[in-house]
Amino acid sequence: MTPGVSIDADAWMHRAVGLSATALPHPNPRVGALVFDRAGGEVGSGVHRVAGDDHAEIVALAAAGDAARGGTLVVSLEPCDHQGLTPPCTEAIITAGIDRVIVGALDPDARVSGQGVARLREAGIDVTGPTATAAVEANDPAYFHHRRTGRPLVTLKWAMTLDGQVA
Numbered sequence: 212m213t214p215g216v217s218i219d220a221d222a223w224m225h226r227a228v229g230l231s232a233t234a235l236p237h238p239n240p241r242v243g244a245l246v247f248d249r250a251g252g253e254v255g256s257g258v259h260r261v262a263g264d265d266h267a268e269i270v271a272l273a274a275a276g277d278a279a280r281g282g283t284l285v286v287s288l289e290p291c292d293h294q295g296l297t298p299p300c301t302e303a304i305i306t307a308g309i310d311r312v313i314v315g316a317l318d319p320d321a322r323v324s325g326q327g328v329a330r331l332r333e334a335g336i337d338v339t340g341p342t343a344t345a346a347v348e349a350n351d352p353a354y355f356h357h358r359r360t361g362r363p364l365v366t367l368k369w370a371m372t373l374d375g376q377v378a
Contacts, residue, residue: 266291272307275307284304
């Protein structure tokens, strides 16, 4: 970014988390991403909609095009650094010429956990975060629970009358 130009990182992270809430790409995590140009103007946004489709970072970078070069990426969850159904997001971020990445939360998936941030830093990208772990986890509790425990998050509802009978 241009010296002296800043973005309100908290407000934009809040927006990225909000974007991520618009999709349910099970079994993948909900992720939202925003791209800002050097002057701090928003030039792209994206969300990961369906497992196997482009991740939020890729969608946002594609929307931004060349304006992403030298800019900032705000992403709700740490970018992946492994080959799955899609290529690593870290490589796309590096190729796009992003100078700064703000990460909301680290990904608890063992294939990612800290490795995405480490790869970006190795490439000379300024990485800030995690900045909003609680908000990101609250937005996708089933994903975080499953990745940490290996078990699904189950919610039960029980209705009972005042005399103890199951309703």
